[in-house]
Amino acid sequence: MRTALAFALLSTLALAQATAAEERPVAEKYLISGDLAGGQKALDAILKAHPEDAQARFGLGALQFVRAVEHLVQGFYQHGLQPDLSGGMIPFARIPVPANPNPKPIAYEDLRQLFEEFLGDLTKAEATLGQVRDDAVKLPIRFGLIRLDFDGDGQVNEDETLWKIYARLNGQAGQNRPDSEQENAFPITFDRGDVAWLRGYCHLLMSVSEIYLAHDAKLLFDHTAHLFFAKPKTPFPFLKNDPQGLNPMRDNRPNVGLIGDLLAFVHLLHFPVKEPARMGAALTHMETMLTLSRESWKAYLAETDDDHEWIPNPKQNSVIPNGKVTGEMLKGWLGFIDEAEAILAGKKLVPFWREADNKAVNLHRVFTEPRELDLILWIQGTAAAPYLEVGPVTQPEFWSRLLRVFRGEFFGFAIWFN
Structure with missing residues (x-):
């Protein structure tokens, strides 16, 4: 009798665990596995059959956003971006791109193409997120487990995490990462306010991309691209990437070549307008970002729960340590x-x-x-x-x-x- 009861209890527990596992969002499965293309196909199929599924649409938009970042990282990897050589001066150069032992040459037109594709990918993600209408939508994600294929080899490992990019771009993130229970998972329950928040981030990155594409930076690229890329295509083949980074001294002597490169970089910080309409588009993105920030806070303030909040209202707690938001703030x-x-x-x-x-x-x-x-x-x-x-x-x-x-x-x- 006791054996049968114990077996029944264990079976019930196993069933409950299996059901809980099945209830995890579809998007999370593919974000964790790193199969973003497969995830997009799966979520497209779900939405074709159930267009009212707000969680699936939110998940698709989030996946498309992550995939946009992944595409940019892979492009940088293919061309041998050297993030440590930037000294943290260039935001996109701070992305933790792994070292490529056999990078492809890159021309100025190739770099522009990377940002044009990034802009296109973000546009798709924002459009998907803009169709999420359900005020009660929730998307629980174990953020710390999200994997990206940095090098484009079709596989992901422990070092290829979205958190690694976030921590590198935000200097405080590494210090604020939770070190208590479920540290590696870092569970976040994204909600309706976060839909607007992520749309706002799309517009922020789209604005930055538009500003870059609006101007002609070819002269700067031709003279200083070797500071950032392993094999830049420029008229000056004698300019080489310095493996010691931005170190003005070499063997206790001034690194004359590097000092000259840095002076040239500052000297060439002037960019003719190439596509003026893009500046107007950048302005629109910024204005939309602010509108969406106000929309996100309207949704945050309407919340009455306290469920692993990414951005909390003053009555909630954030998953980010020291992330308390006061009414005055x-x-x-x-x-x-x-x-x-x-x-x-x-x-x-x-x-x-x-x-x-x-x-x-x-x-x-x-x-x-x-x-x-x-x-x-x-x-x-x-x-x-x-x-x-x-x-x-x-x-x-x-x-x-x-x-x-x-x-x-x-x-x-x-x-x-x-």
């Missing part, structure tokens, strides 16, 4: 959205750092009336001259208060909040 962030929208619309001007008869910079016109982007002349101030005008100016007191509310870590929270 939320008020400050919503105020930032209002201020940023006014600046991007040209309703408020950005203070000019030189005396110019009370004139300030209209950032809206920087996007709608693009001119050659010369970073050195912007620092000097003369590049801002065409955009100077008199009008309402965003006040330093607003930004000081914002920094104070976020304990001096506003920019870190902004990357998280989007």
Whole structure:
């Protein structure tokens, strides 16, 4: 009798465990296995049969976003991107791309193509996420187990994780990773607010890509691409990648070649406008990102649960250690959205750092009336001259208060909040 009862209990437990395993989102299975192409096919089939399945659509959009990142990483790997040589100066160069023993040569046109494909992939992901309508949708994902095929060999290993990219791009992420129970899994229950959040991130990355593609950086590439890629196609074959990285000294002597390369890099930070319409598109993406941030917080504030929150409302807890969001912080962030929208619309001007008869910079016109982007002349101030005008100016007191509310870590929270 006892044996039969024990067997029945074990059978029930096994059935419950199997049912729980089956209830994991379909998207998670493929994100963990790294079979993103297979996942897209499976979710497309589910949505064809059940177009109302919000979790499947959310999962498809998330998978498409991860696949966009994977495609970019694989492109960098194929061409031998050397992330350590950037010194952290170039955001995309900070991606932890594995060393390629046999990289392909890369031309400037190839690099532009990588960003055009990245932009296209993000557009697809955002469009899918934009069709998620269910306010009750949830997508529980063991984030720490998501795998990407960095080198494009069709296999994934323990080092090829999405977390590795996130931690590299966000300097604080490695310190904030949970070290308690289920550390490796890092479970997150993404919800309706996170749909808008991820759409906002798509628009942020699309904006950055559009700004890059709007300008012609070929001159910079031809003279300094060897700092970042193993085999760049340039008119100067004698320029070679330095295996010691950005080290100004070599064998206790000045590394004259590298010092010259760095000077050339700074000297060539001016980019003619190649496709001006892309600057307008970048502005639209930024404006949409802010709209989606407001939408995400509307959804977060409507939540009454506390379920492994990625971004919590003031009454919830975050899966990120020290990720508490106070009411004052939320008020400050919503105020930032209002201020940023006014600046991007040209309703408020950005203070000019030189005396110019009370004139300030209209950032809206920087996007709608693009001119050659010369970073050195912007620092000097003369590049801002065409955009100077008199009008309402965003006040330093607003930004000081914002920094104070976020304990001096506003920019870190902004990357998280989007």
